[in-house]
Amino acid sequence: MFSPLVAAIRTPDLRKKILFVIGILVLYRLGATIPSPGVDYKTVHACLDEVSQGSSANIYSLISMFSGGALLQLSVFAIGIMPYITASIIVQLLTVVIPRFEQLRKEGQSGQAKMTQYTRYLTVALALLQSTGIVALADRGQLLADCSTGDQILADQSIFGLAIIVLVMTAGACVVMWFGELITERGVGNGMSLLIFAGIAARIPAEGKNILDTRGGLVFGLVCLAALLIVIGVVFIEQGQRRIPVQYAKRMVGRKMYGGSSTYLPLKVNQAGVIPVIFASSLLYLPQLIIQLTQSSTGEQSSWQRWINQYLTDPSSWVYISVYFLMIIFFTYFYVAVTFNPEERADDMKKYGGFIPGIRPGQPTADYLGYVLSRITLPGSIYLGIIAVLPNLFLEIGNSGGVQNLPFGGTAVLIMVGVGLDTMKQVNSQLMQRKYEGFLK
Numbered sequence: 001m002f003s004p005l006v007a008a009i010r011t012p013d014l015r016k017k018i019l020f021v022i023g024i025l026v027l028y029r030l031g032a033t034i035p036s037p038g039v040d041y042k043t044v045h046a047c048l049d050e051v052s053q054g055s056s057a058n059i060y061s062l063i064s065m066f067s068g069g070a071l072l073q074l075s076v077f078a079i080g081i082m083p084y085i086t087a088s089i090i091v092q093l094l095t096v097v098i099p100r101f102e103q104l105r106k107e108g109q110s111g112q113a114k115m116t117q118y119t120r121y122l123t124v125a126l127a128l129l130q131s132t133g134i135v136a137l138a139d140r141g142q143l144l145a146d147c148s149t150g151d152q153i154l155a156d157q158s159i160f161g162l163a164i165i166v167l168v169m170t171a172g173a174c175v176v177m178w179f180g181e182l183i184t185e186r187g188v189g190n191g192m193s194l195l196i197f198a199g200i201a202a203r204i205p206a207e208g209k210n211i212l213d214t215r216g217g218l219v220f221g222l223v224c225l226a227a228l229l230i231v232i233g234v235v236f237i238e239q240g241q242r243r244i245p246v247q248y249a250k251r252m253v254g255r256k257m258y259g260g261s262s263t264y265l266p267l268k269v270n271q272a273g274v275i276p277v278i279f280a281s282s283l284l285y286l287p288q289l290i291i292q293l294t295q296s297s298t299g300e301q302s303s304w305q306r307w308i309n310q311y312l313t314d315p316s317s318w319v320y321i322s323v324y325f326l327m328i329i330f331f332t333y334f335y336v337a338v339t340f341n342p343e344e345r346a347d348d349m350k351k352y353g354g355f356i357p358g359i360r361p362g363q364p365t366a367d368y369l370g371y372v373l374s375r376i377t378l379p380g381s382i383y384l385g386i387i388a389v390l391p392n393l394f395l396e397i398g399n400s401g402g403v404q405n406l407p408f409g410g411t412a413v414l415i416m417v418g419v420g421l422d423t424m425k426q427v428n429s430q431l432m433q434r435k436y437e438g439f440l441k
Contacts, residue, residue, distance in 0.1 A: 008427050011434060014188070021187035024179050025198045031077040031175070032070035032199070036168045038156040039074045047147035070199075074138060074153065074165070079127050079173040081180060081195050087122035088192075089275060091115055096338050120177065127173035131166045188430065189423035197419040200412045227413065230390065234417045237383050240269040242376050244369070249353040267373060270380045271340060274418065276331035277388045277411050280324055288313040315391075325385040332381035333374075342369035387414050 008014040035041040071078045095101040095115075104111035137143040138153050139162060154161070176195065183191030212220040243264040287308045311319040346366035348354075355361045359368045388411055 004424060004428050004431060007431055008188075011431070014427070014430060014434075017186065017188045021183050021189070021194065024183055024187070024191075025194065028077065028176065028179055028195055028198060029202055031172060032075050032080075032202075033073075034076045036074050036076055036078065036165045036172075038154055038161045038165050040153060040155045041073075043152050044073055047153065071134070072143070074134070074169075076168060076172040077176055078134065078169050079130050079176075080199065081173075081176050081192055083126040083130060083173050084119070084123045084177045084180065084192060085278070086126055087119045089278075090122060091119045093338055123177055124170065124174060127170045128166070131169035131173070134169070135162055135165050189419070189426050193415075193419040193422065197416055200416055230387070230413050231417055234387065234414055235421065237269055237380075238418055238421060242267045242269070242372060244372065245357055246349060246354050247357055249355070265345070265369075267369075267376060268380075269376050270383065271373070271377060272332045272335040272380070272384070274384075274411065274414050275335050276328045276381070276384055277414065279331040279335075280327035280388070281411070283327065284312065284320070284324055321389050325389055328385040328388055329381040332384055333377055336373065336377050340373060342366040342373065345369055384414075387411075 008018060035044070070080060091101070095105050101115065104115050107114075134143065135154075139157055141147075141153075143153065154165070156162075156164075180191030180195050183189065183194055185191075187194075208220070211223055215223075243266055245262065245264050247262045291305050291308055291313070311317050312323070314320055343363075343366045346362060346369060349356075349365060350361040356365055356368060359365050
């Protein structure tokens, strides 16, 4: 397992890339601990300790997990990488709706560069919107509503002071986006994924110590054992593929013969990745956010607000768990249908003389691919739903501040294992490019 990493460290150019990635991650974690100007850092930490068992920290727990806890501390990198992820998903979904984006996607490298530019612009807009909302909640004392001194988080509550905090957070999100692109271009692995990995991994020691102090060594050992079993299950499913055999017919191009080879088309069991979990989590946080924004100054709630608080904001509620699970299944099918086009794959195979044995090229191939994809998407969506709701089912065991903040299960493990596997695959591929051992033996 560690032999490719040792070999990469011994290779000079790969060692430079790995050290470059580590340096960027250190800068990222440093920016996540530096408070924004006008924020009372001592009051923020006192409030975080006070509301660790409350519900107000759950509003932005997904974004807080991606930022390594920097969001609720209102640091320079409080927004983190979430605006870029959201912008990338939106641009990717718009390729199906807007013909211009579809045309850019087919233009190759130049079109991809244009779509990347659109993603950056949208990232800045989303970062500005998110930072404005977070600062507004902090100014009203509703970011950490369970804290008695929640309205004293911001030392300077003037319009100018609030604008400075918003601009600093927006600029921090742009810097984080730049960090991710630098890692992708000059380092090893996907930059955005590695930043998320670093944010989640940074919280594991504190969360583990919290469980150890509050629940004792026996429960901590059981949690670690459960985390190990979850990691094994996630690795097993993430590596699972349905390999569809593809045969390429022989064809003459000039005086040379091409084709005649056989390969396979891999269809992953978890074709959608962690995107459905992000969609479902984001939508489930909207009701709680709406309640906080519409709550009266006296704290009285209407009947619909009480119903939402009872069923849609309590992570241990069976209504919450059921809705969360069903939304993940829906978004899994939706995202796979958007990102994988059987007709396009069938046309590409037909263009290059490829066919599936026993299946006619063209529309029959597209129908077969759609049939297989729909069958393997069902277990993939159920797997995603089970992994995502595990922290909800074991909420009292984790005793964490938020469901998504629990680093030993659910979305956190799914992201960390996926990023780890992808990074090691890229390290192996770069080692294979430098050492052609197979040709020398």
